Amino acid sequence: xxxxxxxxxxxxxxxxxxxxxxxxxxxxxxxxxxxxxxxxxxxxxxxxxxxxxxxxxxxxxxxxxxxxxxxxxxxxxxxxxxxxxxxxxxxxxxxxxxxxxxxxxxxxxxxxxxxxxxxxxxxxxxxxxxxxxxxxxxxxxxxxxxxxxxxxxxxxxxxxxxxxxxxxxxxxxxxxxxxxxxxxxxxxxxxxxxxxxxxxxxxxxxxxxxxxxxxxxxxxxxxxxxxxxxxxxxxxxxxxxxxxxxxxxxxxxxxxxxxxxxxxxxxxxxxxxxxxxxxxxxxxxxxxxxxxxxxxxxxxxxxxxxxxxxxxxxxxxxxxxxxxxxxxxxxxxxxxxxxxxxxxxxxxxxxxxx
Numbered sequence: 001x002x003x004x005x006x007x008x009x010x011x012x013x014x015x016x017x018x019x020x021x022x023x024x025x026x027x028x029x030x031x032x033x034x035x036x037x038x039x040x041x042x043x044x045x046x047x048x049x050x051x052x053x054x055x056x057x058x059x060x061x062x063x064x065x066x067x068x069x070x071x072x073x074x075x076x077x078x079x080x081x082x083x084x085x086x087x088x089x090x091x092x093x094x095x096x097x098x099x100x101x102x103x104x105x106x107x108x109x110x111x112x113x114x115x116x117x118x119x120x121x122x123x124x125x126x127x128x129x130x131x132x133x134x135x136x137x138x139x140x141x142x143x144x145x146x147x148x149x150x151x152x153x154x155x156x157x158x159x160x161x162x163x164x165x166x167x168x169x170x171x172x173x174x175x176x177x178x179x180x181x182x183x184x185x186x187x188x189x190x191x192x193x194x195x196x197x198x199x200x201x202x203x204x205x206x207x208x209x210x211x212x213x214x215x216x217x218x219x220x221x222x223x224x225x226x227x228x229x230x231x232x233x234x235x236x237x238x239x240x241x242x243x244x245x246x247x248x249x250x251x252x253x254x255x256x257x258x259x260x261x262x263x264x265x266x267x268x269x270x271x272x273x274x275x276x277x278x279x280x281x282x283x284x285x286x287x288x289x290x291x292x293x294x295x296x297x298x299x300x301x302x303x304x305x306x307x308x309x310x311x312x313x314x315x316x317x318x319x320x321x322x323x324x325x326x327x328x329x330x331x332x333x334x335x336x337x338x339x340x341x342x343x344x345x346x347x348x349x350x351x352x353x354x
Contacts, residue, residue, distance in 0.1 A: 005228040006204065008097060008139025008171040010070045012039040012228070014246045015221060017174070017206060019232035020044045020074040020099070020143075022106075027063045028273035029290070032266055033235060034067055037243035041071050045101045045115070048077030048086035062093045063277050072097035072141060076104060078113040080127045084135035091136050098136060100128065102161065103143045103176055105183045116180035120148045122160040129161075129168055139171040143208075146192050149181040162196075166203050174230045177209035194224040206230045213334050214244035214254060221249075237293025238334065239266060257297055257331035264325035267294055271317065284314050291320065297331045300324060 005015040018025065018033050020042040030041040046061050064071065073095035077083045087098045102125055104115030118125040133140060142165050147154035165173055175196060177188030188209025197205045207226035211217050212234040220229050235241055240258050247255050258266070270290060274283040291308035298304045307320045 003227070006171075007040065007070070007141065007228075010040065010096070014039055014242065014249060015228035016040075016217065016242050016245055017042060017228055017230050018235050018242075019174075019208065019230045020072075020101070021232055021236065022104075023289070024236055026060065026274075026277060026286075027065055027068055028270055028277060029236075029239075030071065031065055031068050031273055032270040033239035033242060035269070036239040036266070037246060038235075038239065039242070041068070042099055043072065043074050043095075045074045045076040045104060046086070046090075048075055048079075048082045051075075051086040051089050052082060060277055062090075064094050065273075070096040072099040074099040074101050074143065075132075076101045076109065076114050077128070078118070078124070080124075080131035083128050084131045087132045087136050097139045097141055097171065098132065099141045099143060099174075100132065101143045103145045103174075103180070105145070105180045110180070116145055116148065119145065119154065119157055119161065119180060122157045122164075125161050126164045129164060129170075133168050138169070140168075141172045141174065142170050143174045143176075145176045145178055145180050146189060146196075147179050149179050154179070162200070162203075166200070172204040172206055172227070174206035174208050176230075177207070190220060190224050193220075193226055197225045197227075204228070208232065213238075214241050214248055217241070217245045218248045237290060237296060257333045259328055259331050260298065260325055261328040263294060263297055263331060264321060267291065267321065267325070280314055284311060284317055287311075287317065291317070296334055298324060299329065299332050301332060 005012045016039065018030060018038045018041040022044045025044045043061065050058050073090035075083055075086055075098060077086065090098050101115055102118040109115040110117045144161065147158045162173060175193060177190055177193055178186065193207045204227045206228045207220050207224050208230035211220055211229055211231050216234065217229045217231060220226065231241060244255055271283060271287050274287050278286050288308055288311040291311065292305055295301045295304040295308055304324050307323065311317050311320060
């Protein structure tokens with residue numbers, strides 16, 4: 001049964017969120033996806049001290065556009081007062097929701113007592129949650145992993161933080177089915193998500209982990225009972241995943257993959273949005289990694305992948321589009337995690353041979 005997903009005052013047409021992704025989910029990626037069916041998006045994690053002091057990259061991370069709403073600004077930090085101050089700034093810049101990241105497993109983040117580290121320090125995590133709540137009221141959301149590790153202590157610490165977020169009336173909690181210790185290895189534990197939602201029927205729970213395509217999104221939604229699906233890596237280079245998910249939710253067949261001209265239109269649009277943020281020169285380098293991801297959907301993906309890697313300027317970018325996107329044709333379907341991996345295996349072999 002399909003229910004409307006509510007996050008604070010926002011009712012979303014489909015139960016899907018474009019996740020915050022370090023180095024990817026800027027305004028350009030978010031808007032490209034929104035124009036293709038994404039109802040709600042989250043920024044990459046923004047460091048509280050950078051937001052407060054105006055450090056490097058601050059303004060680029062805070063760029064919004066009129067069609068980039070509702071949007072959550074995701075904060076990363078370790079001190080309650082700094083997180084509260086940064087949250088106020090996000091609201092001043094027009095972000096609709098503030099999301100607190102207590103999930104990031106990256107070593108340098110953990111080493112500074114941020115992100116996933118806070119799952120091992122419920123007292124500090126709760127202090128941050130309370131102070132931010134006092135500072136801005138809401139709406140607030142939270143990103144967690146299912147624990148620091150698989151120990152009983154980690155499970156108890158997760159419960160403490162989750163229960164406090166519920167008590168503080170956070171609008172939603174996104175939970176990744178891996179532990180912090182796992183990082184991105186192994187499989188996400190969707191059964192943990194199912195059991196959590198069954199225990200917490202009144203809390204809006206968003207499921208995260210191993211959603212690489214629309215079929216994965218539907219399977220998570222139906223088998224775990226979560227209120228919404230947090231789509232991360234599956235959305236990079238595939239802004240059509242949200243419309244595909246909606247079709248499946250409506251009982252329709254999976255739509256055909258976007259054709260070459262549809263891919264070309266998205267690439268051009270994405271590039272121009274990146275120019276608006278970074279300028280011509282930086283946009284080319286920023287978009288190189290995006291082009292690599294889009295190549296998964298091209299029927300000649302290995303060759304496209306290899307040529308996007310070599311992009312260093314807008315003329316290089318234009319050359320790749322002229323070489324591979326000048327004639328229309330069917331796209332390459334991506335219907336499983338194995339499909340996502342296959343293209344990279346073939347690309348790696350091609351790159352090595354070259």
